[in-house]
Amino acid sequence: MKDIAFIVCGALAREVLALNKKHNWGADVFGLPVLLHNEPDRIPPAVQERIDQIRGEYKNIVIVYGDCGTSGSLDRLLAQEGVQRVAGPHCYEMYANGSFEGLMEEQPGTFFLTDYLVGSFDHLVLEGLGIDQNPQLRDDYFSNYTRVVYLAQREDPSLQQRAKWAADCLGLPLEIRQTGYGLLEGRLLKLINDSPQLSL
Amino acid sequence: MSEEIDITKLETPELLELIQDDLYDGLADEVVASVNELLARDMTPSDVLNKGLVAGMEIVGFDFRDGILFVPEVLMAAKAMKAGMEILRPLLIETGATQIGTLVIGTVKGDIHDIGKNLVSMMMEGAGFNVINLGINTDVDAFLEAIEEHKPDILGMSAMLTTTMTYMAVVIEALEEKGIRDQLLVLVGGAPLNDAFAEEIRADAYCRDAAVGVETAKKLLAIRRGQPG
Ligand code: B12
Numbered sequence: 206m207k208d209i210a211f212i213v214c215g216a217l218a219r220e221v222l223a224l225n226k227k228h229n230w231g232a233d234v235f236g237l238p239v240l241l242h243n244e245p246d247r248i249p250p251a252v253q254e255r256i257d258q259i260r261g262e263y264k265n266i267v268i269v270y271g272d273c274g275t276s277g278s279l280d281r282l283l284a285q286e287g288v289q290r291v292a293g294p295h296c297y298e299m300y301a302n303g304s305f306e307g308l309m310e311e312q313p314g315t316f317f318l319t320d321y322l323v324g325s326f327d328h329l330v331l332e333g334l335g336i337d338q339n340p341q342l343r344d345d346y347f348s349n350y351t352r353v354v355y356l357a358q359r360e361d362p363s364l365q366q367r368a369k370w371a372a373d374c375l376g377l378p379l380e381i382r383q384t385g386y387g388l389l390e391g392r393l394l395k396l397i398n399d400s401p402q403l404s405l
Numbered sequence: 406m407s408e409e410i411d412i413t414k415l416e417t418p419e420l421l422e423l424i425q426d427d428l429y430d431g432l433a434d435e436v437v438a439s440v441n442e443l444l445a446r447d448m449t450p451s452d453v454l455n456k457g458l459v460a461g462m463e464i465v466g467f468d469f470r471d472g473i474l475f476v477p478e479v480l481m482a483a484k485a486m487k488a489g490m491e492i493l494r495p496l497l498i499e500t501g502a503t504q505i506g507t508l509v510i511g512t513v514k515g516d517i518h519d520i521g522k523n524l525v526s527m528m529m530e531g532a533g534f535n536v537i538n539l540g541i542n543t544d545v546d547a548f549l550e551a552i553e554e555h556k557p558d559i560l561g562m563s564a565m566l567t568t569t570m571t572y573m574a575v576v577i578e579a580l581e582e583k584g585i586r587d588q589l590l591v592l593v594g595g596a597p598l599n600d601a602f603a604e605e606i607r608a609d610a611y612c613r614d615a616a617v618g619v620e621t622a623k624k625l626l627a628i629r630r631g632q633p634g
Contacts, residue, residue: 243475243476244472244475245596247472271567272567272597274565274567274596274597275597276596276597276598276599276602277597277599277601277602278599294566294567294568294597295566295567298568305568306568309515309568310515313514313515313516313517313541313542314517334476334477335475335476335477335478335480335481336477338477339477339481342477342480342481345480345484345520346480346520349517349519349541349542350517
């Protein structure tokens with residue numbers, strides 16, 4: 206039996222893989238489709254299915270998801286299954302490194318980007334919200350927004366350029382904040398260190 | 406497709422069906438044309454609203470819940486309904502259509518998601534409520550002021566973020582402090598909420614969607630007014 210499996214939101218997969226390598230956790234990482242985000246009701250059953258598939262093969266399974274608008278039903282499922290989840294409401298809060306509330310207070314009309322969302326902005330935002338088909342919808346979604354804040358995990362000029370393109374698509378000014386993994390790294394480390402079965 | 410149809414030649418029941426189809430497809434101009442045609446046939450504004458727009462939007466709501474329609478389609482349908490409502494609203498007021506109560510609704514402070522809240526507003530209006538929509542990022546003072554001014558039967562609050570839904574408790578506590586909590590029904594909704602949360606913050610009910618919102622509002626008001634449920 207292997208030690209740890211991470212079941213992760215596709216939007217966090219790349220970062221979790223990097224952290225797994227950095228800290229030598231030796232975990233296997235299983236991703237779930239990012240598009241579930243637009244229909245959070247489908248997240249708990251998808252997580253459940255993955256847990257059922259791999260349960261017998263791992264001593265421990267850790268879920269790397271926020272509540273993500275599942276109305277607490279993800280946490281209820283995990284409590285039943287006896288499986289732990291990294292703390293946090295959504296990945297923007299995790300990456301913002303404690304500054305999420307402050308940024309929102311400063312400008313309630315803040316739209317966040319992460320490395321992942323920058324990379325898949327066309328797919329998740331433009332296509333996912335139907336703006337590619339009906340450009341006038343952009344203003345229905347975003348007319349109350351005042352800025353885009355890119356919480357950057359990597360320092361990569363091509364991502365920064367793409368973030369600029371994304372902000373331009375929305376007609377909003379861009380701010381870039383180099384946050385790295387934010388609270389995600391510390392919370393994952395804590396989860397692994399605090400759990401007697403998990404600490405390596 | 407529907408632009409090829411001569412709506413003046415359709416029987417009224419067919420036209421009502423067409424409105425519902427056009428609403429489903431988010432065709433605002435077509436919905437407006439059919440609303441005008443029905444009014445020209447002397448259908449009452451409230452019948453056009455209920456048998457056309459509200460009935461159509463209910464279908465949209467069911468198909469959204471069942472994963473057949475997605476957010477953009479719902480948004481397009483809501484825009485089409487709004488276009489129809491804009492014609493009907495002044496007529497409803499003019500004809501003195503009966504109102505069953507007043508609702509003050511807003512998305513809470515820190516949150517600017519408004520698609521769901523606006524849809525709830527429209528469906529409540531369709532159900533005969535006088536709706537005061539305070540918009541987004543609504544703080545406790547704005548809620549209190551509107552309550553004082555409009556004396557609503559129902560307060561509706563929407564939040565789509567785990568980080569903002571807790572603000573609903575702040576508003577309810579303020580109502581309690583002012584001693585007016587019991588004069589109102591408080592309905593709450595939004596993706597990250599559930600029944601347990603509504604109970605915890607002492608709201609009267611959590612509503613999964615606009616249809617449940619309308620049903621709950623009517624039911625709880627009837628109970629409160631001592632009418633048979
Ligand atoms: C569309 C959308 C957006 C649009 C909003 C456009 C707008 N003008 O509202 C955009 C793209 C701009 C957006 C932005 C953000 N979003 Co957003 N968004 C969504 C999405 C995909 C759909 C919401 C929606 O409009 N649904 C359609 C309507 C019809 O349904 P509804 O809102 O649920 O409303 C119904 C019911 O809930 C109920 N209801 C709602 N309120 C009320 C109130 C009362 C009184 C009653 C009776 C009923 C009721 O009735 C409504 C009608 O049936 C949801 C995911 C989801 N499917 O819920 C994420 C979601 C809400 N967003 C989320 C997040 C994180 C954000 C951002 C922080 C992301 C970012 N990159 O910055 C920002 C917010 C920033 C900010 N400053 O507030 C998360 C929240 C997670 C959490 N746990 O908090 C969600 C759940 C996505 C996810 N899975 O992560 N978002």
